[in-house]
Amino acid sequence: MLSGADILIRSLQEENVDHVFGYPGGAVLHIYDALFKQNKIHHFLVRHEQAATHMADGYARATGRAGCVLVTSGPGATNAITGIATAYMDSIPMVVISGQVQSHLIGTDSFQETDMIGISRPIVKHSFMIKSATEIPLAVKKAFYIATSGRPGPVVIDIPKDITNPADLVPYEYPKDLKLRSYMPATKGHPGQIKKAVSMMMEAERPMIYAGGGVIQGNGCEQLDQLTRMLGFPITNTLMGLGAYPATDKQFLGMLGMHGTLEANNAMHHCDVLIAIGARFDDRITNTVSKFCPQAKIIHVDVDPASISKTVMADVPIVGPVESVLCEMIDMVRQVIGQRKEEKGKALAAWWEQIELWKSQNCLEVKADPAGSIIKPQQVIQTLYKLTHGDAVVTSDVGQHQMFAALYYPFDKPRKWINSGGLGTMGFGLPSAMGVQIAFPKEQVVCVTGEGSIQMNIQELSTCAQYGLPIKIINLNNRALGMVKQWQDMQYEGRHSHSYMESLPNFVALVEAYGHVGIQVASPGELDSAMEQALAIKDKLVFLDVLVDPEEHVYPMLVAPDGSMRDMWLSKGVRT
Amino acid sequence: MRRIISLLLENESGALSRVIGLFAQRGYNIETLAVAPTDDETLSRLTLTTVATDEQSEQITKQLNKLIEVIKLVDLTEGEYVERELMLIKIRVSGLDQAEIKRTTDIFRGQIVDISPTIYTVQLIGTSKKLDAFINAMAEFTVIEVVRSGVSGLSRGEKVLCV
Numbered sequence: 241m242l243s244g245a246d247i248l249i250r251s252l253q254e255e256n257v258d259h260v261f262g263y264p265g266g267a268v269l270h271i272y273d274a275l276f277k278q279n280k281i282h283h284f285l286v287r288h289e290q291a292a293t294h295m296a297d298g299y300a301r302a303t304g305r306a307g308c309v310l311v312t313s314g315p316g317a318t319n320a321i322t323g324i325a326t327a328y329m330d331s332i333p334m335v336v337i338s339g340q341v342q343s344h345l346i347g348t349d350s351f352q353e354t355d356m357i358g359i360s361r362p363i364v365k366h367s368f369m370i371k372s373a374t375e376i377p378l379a380v381k382k383a384f385y386i387a388t389s390g391r392p393g394p395v396v397i398d399i400p401k402d403i404t405n406p407a408d409l410v411p412y413e414y415p416k417d418l419k420l421r422s423y424m425p426a427t428k429g430h431p432g433q434i435k436k437a438v439s440m441m442m443e444a445e446r447p448m449i450y451a452g453g454g455v456i457q458g459n460g461c462e463q464l465d466q467l468t469r470m471l472g473f474p475i476t477n478t479l480m481g482l483g484a485y486p487a488t489d490k491q492f493l494g495m496l497g498m499h500g501t502l503e504a505n506n507a508m509h510h511c512d513v514l515i516a517i518g519a520r521f522d523d524r525i526t527n528t529v530s531k532f533c534p535q536a537k538i539i540h541v542d543v544d545p546a547s548i549s550k551t552v553m554a555d556v557p558i559v560g561p562v563e564s565v566l567c568e569m570i571d572m573v574r575q576v577i578g579q580r581k582e583e584k585g586k587a588l589a590a591w592w593e594q595i596e597l598w599k600s601q602n603c604l605e606v607k608a609d610p611a612g613s614i615i616k617p618q619q620v621i622q623t624l625y626k627l628t629h630g631d632a633v634v635t636s637d638v639g640q641h642q643m644f645a646a647l648y649y650p651f652d653k654p655r656k657w658i659n660s661g662g663l664g665t666m667g668f669g670l671p672s673a674m675g676v677q678i679a680f681p682k683e684q685v686v687c688v689t690g691e692g693s694i695q696m697n698i699q700e701l702s703t704c705a706q707y708g709l710p711i712k713i714i715n716l717n718n719r720a721l722g723m724v725k726q727w728q729d730m731q732y733e734g735r736h737s738h739s740y741m742e743s744l745p746n747f748v749a750l751v752e753a754y755g756h757v758g759i760q761v762a763s764p765g766e767l768d769s770a771m772e773q774a775l776a777i778k779d780k781l782v783f784l785d786v787l788v789d790p791e792e793h794v795y796p797m798l799v800a801p802d803g804s805m806r807d808m809w810l811s812k813g814v815r816t
Numbered sequence: 817m818r819r820i821i822s823l824l825l826e827n828e829s830g831a832l833s834r835v836i837g838l839f840a841q842r843g844y845n846i847e848t849l850a851v852a853p854t855d856d857e858t859l860s861r862l863t864l865t866t867v868a869t870d871e872q873s874e875q876i877t878k879q880l881n882k883l884i885e886v887i888k889l890v891d892l893t894e895g896e897y898v899e900r901e902l903m904l905i906k907i908r909v910s911g912l913d914q915a916e917i918k919r920t921t922d923i924f925r926g927q928i929v930d931i932s933p934t935i936y937t938v939q940l941i942g943t944s945k946k947l948d949a950f951i952n953a954m955a956e957f958t959v960i961e962v963v964r965s966g967v968s969g970l971s972r973g974e975k976v977l978c979v
Contacts, residue, residue, distance in 0.1 A: 357830060362841045366884040369830060386884060421979060422826055422887040546878035549871075 242412040244373030245274035245404035248337070251380035253280050254414045257308045259299060259678055260284070261292040265312025266352060267339025270404035275310075284678065284707060287699040289316050291671035293323020294697070297332050298635060298672030299679045301658045304459065306333040306387045307675065313339045313401075314352030318359065322665060324394045325363040329662025330480060331457055333392035335383045336360075340400040343371070356398045365393030373403050373410045381415050390425025391544040392457055426543060429560030429568060437515070437539040437556045438572040442580050444513035445587035446535075447473040450496065450525075453480030453661065454518020454542060455562050456654040461485070463566035464517065470573050472588065474595055476504040478519050479646055480661040487650030488630075493595065494604075497525040498798045499643045502603035502808060502816070505796065507595055508533060509806040516540045518562045521552045522662070531804035541565050603796050603810060604647055608764065609789065615764050617641065617716045617788040621648035623771050624686065624714060632684040632712075633676050635659065637669035637693030640722035643794040645688040667696030670713065674700060677709045684712070684775070691717045691744055701754040704781045712774055713783045715747060718790040726793045730809075751783040762787040818847075819873050820865050820892040820899060820969050823880060824977055827853050827860040831885040835862060838883065844868065844876055848901070848944070848966035859887070859979065863968045865944075890977050892969045899969035903940045903947045904929070908958040917957065924950050935960070 242250065248271055252260070260283045264272045275283055286292040289311045296307025307327075311320045317338040327334045340346065341353045357367050366386050368379040376399070383395040402408075441447060449471075455464050461484050468475050468491055475485050476496040485492055494501035496508055508514070514536040519525070526532040529551055540547075540554035541562060548557040558565055606618040621644050624632070634649055635658040636642040642659055651657045658676060660668040673687040694715055704711060716722075724739040748758030757780050761770035767786070774782040799807035799815060809815045825831045832851060839846050844866060851862040868876060873891060880886050892899070907917060917936055921928055926940035940950055944967055951962065971977070 358833070361834060361837050367830070420884070423884045544882070546875065546882050550875060553871075 241409035243270070243274070243404065243406040243409055244376060244399070245270040245406060247373055247376045247410070247412050248380070248399070248404065249274045249278055249281065250412065251377045251414060252308065253278075255380060255384045257281055260308045260310050261286060261295040261299075261675070262310030263289050263292060263312065263316060265316050265339065267313035267341060267401045268310060268316075268404075270401065270406055271310065271337070271339070271399075273406065274404075283310070285703065286671070287702050288697065289319035290322050290667065291674075291697050291700045291703065293320045293334070293336065294326065294665075294668050294671035295675035295678070296334050297323060297327045297668075298658055298675030300327070300332050300334055300675075301672070302633060302655050302676040303679045304655070306335050306384055309334065309336040311336070311338050312352065313341055313356070314354045317354055317356040321359060321363070322667075324360055324396070326660050326663045326665040326668060327394040328363045328365070330453065330660065331392050332394065333387040334394040335380075335387050336394060336396045338396060338398050340398045342402040343400045344402070346400065356396060360396045363394070364396050367396040367398065370397065370399045370403055373408065376403075377412065377414045381418050382420065385418055385420075386423065390423075391454075391547075426545075426560045427564070429541065429558045429565035431568065433556055433558045434565060434568050435572060437558060438569055438576065440513055440537055440539060440556060441471060441515065441573065442576055443584065444473075445584060446510060446512040446591045447471070447515065447588070448507050448511035448513070448536075449473050449475040449515045449517065450478070450508065450519055451475060451481050451484050451517045452478040452519025453484075454520075455481055455484040456518075458518055458543060458562035460518065460562035460566050461654045463563055463570060467566055467570050467573065470570065470577060473515070474507055474592070476500070476508065478522070478525060478661070479659065481519065482646060482657045483651035483654040486652040488652055493599070495646055496805075497522075498527075499647065499794050499796065500798075501647075502601055502796055502810065503595055503598035505798070505805045505808060506598045509804055510594075511536050514538045516554075517566070518542060520547045521550065523551070526552065527798045527800065527803050527805050527807070533805070612764055614789045615762065615767055615786060617644050617718065617792055618648050619764065619767065620714060620716055620786050620788060621645050621688065623767055624688070625649045627768075627771055627775055628684055628686065632656070632686045633658065633680070635669050635673040635676060635685070635687045637687075637689040637696075638664045638666045639690050639693060640718070640726065640792070640794050641688050641690045641693075641716040644716065647794075666693040669693060670697050670700050670711070673711045673713075674704060674709050677711055678707070686712045686714060688714050688716065690722060691715055691719065691741055691747070692721045698750075701751060701756060701781070705755045708779075709781060710777070710779055711781050713781070715783065715785045716788050717744075717747070717785050718788050718792070719744065720790055722792075723794070729793065747783060747785040751781070756781040756783060758783045758785065760785040760787070817867065817869065818865060818893065819868055820863060820897065820967055821877065821880070821889060822892055822969060822977055823862045823889040824854075824887045824979065825860050825862060825883075826885040826887065827858050828885060831860065832862070834883050834885060835880065838879055839866075842875075842879060844872070848964070850966035850968050856979070863966070865967050887979060888977055890971065892971055895975060896972040897969050898972060899943050899967050900941055901944050901947055901967045902965040903950070904963050905938050905940065905951070905954065905959060906961040907936050907938065907954055908934055908960055909936050910934075913957055917954075920950070920953050924953075926950065
């Protein structure tokens with residue numbers, strides 16, 4: 241016989257949860273007391289619940305396991321919402337346990353009451369309202385299964401306070417098996433469809449592989465690598481998919497989409513067979529949908545049937561887990577690749593020649609300040625790449641710095657690039673880096689951020705101090721909300737409406753007040769040594785405040801509205 | 817095109833709100849909605865009508881299928897089906913109108929289920945179009961209240977929606 245609170249903790253232990261991110265409050269005090277009395281689950285106390293969800297999110301992205309969050313009712317729950325939405329948009333497995341007011345007070349507008357199930361409903365994969373302590377084990381089992389299977393996502397479990405009362409004991413047994421008649425994610429792709437896709441690949445003259453975050457989430461990176469090399473096709477990754485295919489490989493054309501490379505976006509536009517794997521044809525990819533890949537037959541592999549033919553019609557839809565579908569494709573390709581017609585091989589070679597021409601335009605070339613007095617933001621990322629040998633786990637916030645990191649730090653491995661792609665949540669970078677550092681204490685974890693984003697969760701510097709998290713924060717400080725300013729420059733005749741950050745804090749003094757190390761650098765000549773110094777401090781958090789060129793824009797950039805993927809701005813005033 | 821989508825879902829609290837919420841969230845319309853438990857009390861059967869193109873309808877059914885509590889669903893309008901809706905309609909009557917209303921009700925095979933000196937309450941079951949037609953036929957009288965159950969439906973023949 242156990243209390244509801246103890247049952248919850250035991251159930252989490254059964255699910256091998258060893259880290260929980262949260263913040264206590266009235267409705268979860270029984271749970272926190274149960275947490276206190278055990279030592280298997282380590283709890284990390286944040287300074288704001290939004291950060292708890294981003295920490296769990298970063299943890300999940302880096303490990304592939306579900307992140308777990310514990311928050312109280314009312315404001316605790318509503319503060320968690322942004323982080324839950326972030327995880328939902330990027331299909332990240334997460335289980336959020338929220339306290340609720342006592343059962344008899346529900347619906348009476350009682351203190352710290354909010355309808356968490358209702359508020360979170362559009363941004364969760366599923367949610368559970370617990371009505372008795374005996375329901376907890378099955379709900380937890382279902383929550384972790386649903387969060388981590390199929391297309392992953394966040395699950396909320398809302399528990400009224402009386403249900404966790406230590407005075408009320410009920411029998412406890414953790415369910416061994418689980419079968420949900422209403423939830424059966426695909427376990428295998430349709431063999432006929434896969435065969436059709438493979439014969440389309442064999443007929444392709446200008447093929448293109450477009451792989452997204454689903455390949456990383458679905459642990460299909462090795463298979464993607466193998467298939468891509470067997471076929472000899474060009475490949476691009478989405479912002480969410482960076483690292484799914486080694487970025488330094490010669491078949492890789494860089495990221496695609498709004499800030500994709502010239503070669504990736506052009507190859508998309510001109511291809512005749514598009515192989516989309518674990519990607520969802522987001523509006524930041526396609527540009528004007530009616531002008532998207534005008535000549536291409538489209539093969540689309542995804543575990544979520546609703547992602548297929550949602551915005552762009554697929555000619556060969558394949559519903560199934562990326563890993564198993566790719567394995568079957570590899571087996572089939574191996575049998576038929578030798579019989580690929582000679583003219584198709586020649587066409588592919590010509591296609592590569594065309595791609596090399598695009599590549600030779602070197603769209604990501606960085607022009608250093610001729611006077612040598614201003615640091616270009618791209619140079620900061622290049623320096624970071626050089627000094628970390630491309631081995632760091634990089635998290636980012638949202639804005640120009642995010643795009644610079646995505647474009648100038650080539651990721652060769654999955655789960656090394658962690659950013660909020662779908663929701664675009666400023667304030668994600670620092671707490672997600674904390675989650676990664678907790679999962680992998682020995683890894684070099686770097687948060688690339690900007691002076692706008694970092695201030696959205698800067699209070700977490702205190703959490704970093706409490707747990708001794710030696711994260712390196714690289715602040716691309718351009719004294720402006722850079723991406724907003726870029727759009728205002730390009731579309732609003734340079735009217736910078738509220739995109740400037742006046743009265744910025746002295747970041748160095750601020751981080752030092754939290755007990756960390758702060759370094760500021762403003763001159764290109766000192767960038768290398770300042771960053772070396774920052775990275776050399778292994779046991780402390782270092783905040784490197786880099787004053788960068790405030791006038792810099794992110795290029796390439798797709799032309800909107802009404803542009804296709806081949807319509808790009810390549811630099812200020814220069815377009816394709 | 818008008819669609820009749822019929823769902824089997826877990827008879828649990830919150831399941832209905834997820835279905836309704838999905839329509840609001842994704843900008844789809846619900847024209848009618850009918851929901852009740854089935855012979856198996858763990859299951860609810862929900863029937864809704866909406867207007868959607870083929871592509872929209874495909875997205876709607878896929879998104880509905882993604883809801884964890886939705887067990888199965890069918891777009892009845894993709895095949896042969898039977899649809900019924902129930903309507904109760906209150907009409908203000910004067911002496912001369914009574915016979916005419918009674919006659920029209922008989923033609924539509926409806927029943928007068930309640931009368932008071934000035935009001936007839938008519939019950940009518942049929943397709944939505946038939947109910948519309950009856951309302952039109954009552955145009956010359958004073959209709960004071962209409963309540964419709966929303967459409968329910970089943971596929972014709974062997975095709976069934978069950979667990």
